[in-house]
Amino acid sequence: MDTRVKTQATLDLGAWMTGHLERIERSLENWVSGCAPNQQDHGAPAKLIDAMRYAVLDGGKRLRPLLVLAAWETVIAETGAQACGPGTEPYQAALRAACAVELIHAYSLVHDDMPCMDNDVLRRGKPTVHVQFGEASALLAGDALQALAFELLTPEVGIPLAQQGVLCRLLARAAGSAGMAGGQAIDLASVGVALNEAQLRQMHRLKTGALLQASVMMGAAFAEISESAQRALQDYGAAIGLAFQVVDDILDVTADSATLGKTAGKDASQDKPTYVSVLGLERSIAYAQELLEQALAALRQSGLRQTTALQGLANMVVRRSS
Amino acid sequence: MDTRVKTQATLDLGAWMTGHLERIERSLENWVSGCAPNQQDHGAPAKLIDAMRYAVLDGGKRLRPLLVLAAWETVIAETGAQACGPGTEPYQAALRAACAVELIHAYSLVHDDMPCMDNDVLRRGKPTVHVQFGEASALLAGDALQALAFELLTPEVGIPLAQQGVLCRLLARAAGSAGMAGGQAIDLASVGVALNEAQLRQMHRLKTGALLQASVMMGAAFAEISESAQRALQDYGAAIGLAFQVVDDILDVTADSATLGKTAGKDASQDKPTYVSVLGLERSIAYAQELLEQALAALRQSGLRQTTALQGLANMVVRRSS
Numbered sequence: 001m002d003t004r005v006k007t008q009a010t011l012d013l014g015a016w017m018t019g020h021l022e023r024i025e026r027s028l029e030n031w032v033s034g035c036a037p038n039q040q041d042h043g044a045p046a047k048l049i050d051a052m053r054y055a056v057l058d059g060g061k062r063l064r065p066l067l068v069l070a071a072w073e074t075v076i077a078e079t080g081a082q083a084c085g086p087g088t089e090p091y092q093a094a095l096r097a098a099c100a101v102e103l104i105h106a107y108s109l110v111h112d113d114m115p116c117m118d119n120d121v122l123r124r125g126k127p128t129v130h131v132q133f134g135e136a137s138a139l140l141a142g143d144a145l146q147a148l149a150f151e152l153l154t155p156e157v158g159i160p161l162a163q164q165g166v167l168c169r170l171l172a173r174a175a176g177s178a179g180m181a182g183g184q185a186i187d188l189a190s191v192g193v194a195l196n197e198a199q200l201r202q203m204h205r206l207k208t209g210a211l212l213q214a215s216v217m218m219g220a221a222f223a224e225i226s227e228s229a230q231r232a233l234q235d236y237g238a239a240i241g242l243a244f245q246v247v248d249d250i251l252d253v254t255a256d257s258a259t260l261g262k263t264a265g266k267d268a269s270q271d272k273p274t275y276v277s278v279l280g281l282e283r284s285i286a287y288a289q290e291l292l293e294q295a296l297a298a299l300r301q302s303g304l305r306q307t308t309a310l311q312g313l314a315n316m317v318v319r320r321s322s
Numbered sequence: 323m324d325t326r327v328k329t330q331a332t333l334d335l336g337a338w339m340t341g342h343l344e345r346i347e348r349s350l351e352n353w354v355s356g357c358a359p360n361q362q363d364h365g366a367p368a369k370l371i372d373a374m375r376y377a378v379l380d381g382g383k384r385l386r387p388l389l390v391l392a393a394w395e396t397v398i399a400e401t402g403a404q405a406c407g408p409g410t411e412p413y414q415a416a417l418r419a420a421c422a423v424e425l426i427h428a429y430s431l432v433h434d435d436m437p438c439m440d441n442d443v444l445r446r447g448k449p450t451v452h453v454q455f456g457e458a459s460a461l462l463a464g465d466a467l468q469a470l471a472f473e474l475l476t477p478e479v480g481i482p483l484a485q486q487g488v489l490c491r492l493l494a495r496a497a498g499s500a501g502m503a504g505g506q507a508i509d510l511a512s513v514g515v516a517l518n519e520a521q522l523r524q525m526h527r528l529k530t531g532a533l534l535q536a537s538v539m540m541g542a543a544f545a546e547i548s549e550s551a552q553r554a555l556q557d558y559g560a561a562i563g564l565a566f567q568v569v570d571d572i573l574d575v576t577a578d579s580a581t582l583g584k585t586a587g588k589d590a591s592q593d594k595p596t597y598v599s600v601l602g603l604e605r606s607i608a609y610a611q612e613l614l615e616q617a618l619a620a621l622r623q624s625g626l627r628q629t630t631a632l633q634g635l636a637n638m639v640v641r642r643s644s
Contacts, residue, residue: 048499048507111465116457135438136510139461140503143433146465147498150472154491164487169476176469177370181462185370188458 013312017066023086024065025057027099031152032056032145051133051141052148056106059124063244063317064105064215065098070309071219071233072097077306079223090222093159097167097218100149104175105211107145110138112184120266146175166221174214183207187272195273201242203273208248209241216310225304232302236295236310240317243291247318249274250284255322292318335634339388345408346387347379349421353474354378354467373455373463374470378428381446385566385639386427386537387420392631393541393555394419399628401545412544415481419489419540422471426497427533429467432460434506442588468497488543496536505529509594517595523564525595530570531563538632547626554624558617558632562639565613569640571596572606577644614640 032053072094076084084090113120113128114135121131130138153159153167173179183206190203216237220230252266253276275284295314299307354375394416398406406412435442435450436457443453452460475481475489495501505528512525538559542552574588575598597606617636621629 045504045507045511047511048504052499108465111461114461116461137507139433139436139438140507140510142465143430143468143497144499144503146468147494147501147503149494150490151494151498154487154494156491159487161487162483164490165476165481165483168472168486168490169478172469172471172473172476175465176473177374177466179469181466181469182367182370185367185459185462188462189367189369 012308013316016309016312019086020066020069021062023095024062024069024098024102027095028056028102029053031099031148032103047133047137048140048144051129051137052145054132055110055129055141055145056103059126060102060106061320062102063313064101064211065095067212067215067237067240067310067313068098068101068219069094070313071216072222073219074233074304074306074310075220075223075225078225078229078304081223089158093163094219094222096152096155096159097222098215100152100167100171101211101215101218103145103149103152104171104180107142107149108175108180108184108211110142110145114138117184117188118266118270149175163221167218170214170218170221174210179206179210179214180208183210190273192271193273195278197278200273200275200278204242204245205238208245209238212241212244213237229302229304232298232304235298236302236314239291239295239298240314243288243295243314244317246275246284246288246291247320249276250281250288251320251322252276253281288318334630335638338631338634341408342388342391343384345417346384346391346420346424349417350378350424351375353421353470354425369455369459370462370466373451373459374467376454377432377451377463377467378425381448382424382428383642384424385635386423386533387417388635389534389537389559389562389632390420390423390541391416392635393538394544395541396555396626396628396632397542397545397547400547400551400626403545411480415485416541416544418474418477418481419544420537422474422489422493423533423537423540425467425471425474426493426502429464429471430497430502430506430533432464432467436460439506439510440588440592471497485543489540492536492540492543496532501528501532501536502530505532512595514593515595517600519600522595522597522600526564526567527560530567531560534563534566535559551624551626554620554626557620558624558636561613561617561620562636565610565617565636566639568597568606568610568613569642571598572603572610573642573644574598575603610640 033049073084076090081090109123110129112118113123114130121128123129126132128138129141133141149171150168153171154164159167175181177185183203186203187207190199195203213234214237216233217230220233225233252274275287279287292314296311299310299314355371395406398412403412431445432451434440435445436452443450445451448454450460451463455463471493472490475493476486481489497503499507505525508525509529512521517525535556536559538555539552542555547555574596597609601609614636618633621632621636
């Protein structure tokens, strides 16, 4: 939250992120535009593709894809594999998984913003998809982005068949009624309702946490690691998943709309329960810090040797200002 | 369309269908309710699960799951495999694929009926999901059903890993912007627009045909068959996919709402292009018959030995009265 605090880890992270982010953006662009109507034997109408592109491109911190790639690097390092740079097939496979998670995240934002849900008009500083393209196109663009995520994970060539099913399972569970969609349903049912901390945690564990944790586990699915290392990464994912939401709630009251790129103060005005409303601002800030420490402790206890990027991303989640 | 015409094939089909339908219903019930909130470590709220159950259970002809199982039986027969009855693992794997397709179909109906899309209040003789549960729950139930479809295809045990990716790919492509969602987008853009027959065919090839064809190809994905047999099944799927929509358009003007279980005359009142509006009723009926013959010819030319159920389902698609 204090962007002036730059530890060594976050400084290193900047360099690490730059190359990955560029490839993530380029891949998302290619894959979403790969449905373009000027291609042979493909008939998706231009407006649908435009709405999908608008929803996915030119915005977003890409936290979930970065988590996939960071976890992937961590487990690949354990295998002693060399030369898994950007041009290699293993990297391209991980990049597909990274972008698939981002497509699910992007579709969820499109649907969440719709009038029957949060009815928001501003996202990443731009009009939301339904404002720009109409509600029907927003609905269909979200639906098509979810399908595209699973298509990305199941190429004829590019991800070993043995891993495709595992990746789809992790993503489907995190996106569905036991994950993101379920959390959003609890969120809707909680307007004006006083939740206790346990109920609030459960809501956010599903709504935001499940997909962030799945990002870590999808990256980790590309190599065999010990069960205890698996559990440690799960704990890491759970801690940053929750931390992300606590910080979101803090920023909703401390930041302005221009910084956030979305409507600030929205939760309070909609009478939604948040960490700030349940714990108060000061205890929420302390809780975010505690979750960061839990995440870093899980990495230390994992026995995994190369966790710098995962450490840096955990720091970024808690220290972000938007 | 003339239900009095019962050929030998359709009579045999009744017996074939009964057992499969019972298992399809029971499996859908189990899987959708498997997300029930009374289960441990699962927090999906009851209302979301109720909306999902309402959308999926107690209704529908289950044509797509039957196509999966019919195609599966056809290709399994080629391998000379014995004892693939209902209790066996291969049958259970095919049943998962069958139900996954139905979940995608069910989610698409929920979203299509919403006010921002077709704004329909009646489906299978009951209020539509958004009328019964509200728009937000309908949106989320549809989203969660799509995710559940891919979860069904990727169990830890139950479908060989080598097939999971292939099944997910077929389903994702058929559901996305190059399939169902794309077709629906063309449909929305076509209100009040005069389409020619080629444009109408393209719209329906995506909107309805892609998922029906994918049903056939997913069933066929469970065993190796020759490339020419694959192509024949693709042709069969394309023909019945189109026939289904032509018959739908015919029934929209010839049947009443009580028989259809949905609002009759809807297309004409919404000024949507249909086969009847483009070709006229008589030529539409002849075209449906022609497509049926194409489908049956493809089966004859496939070289596949056991195609009775696929023949019967093609007959059913064209001869149905609702």
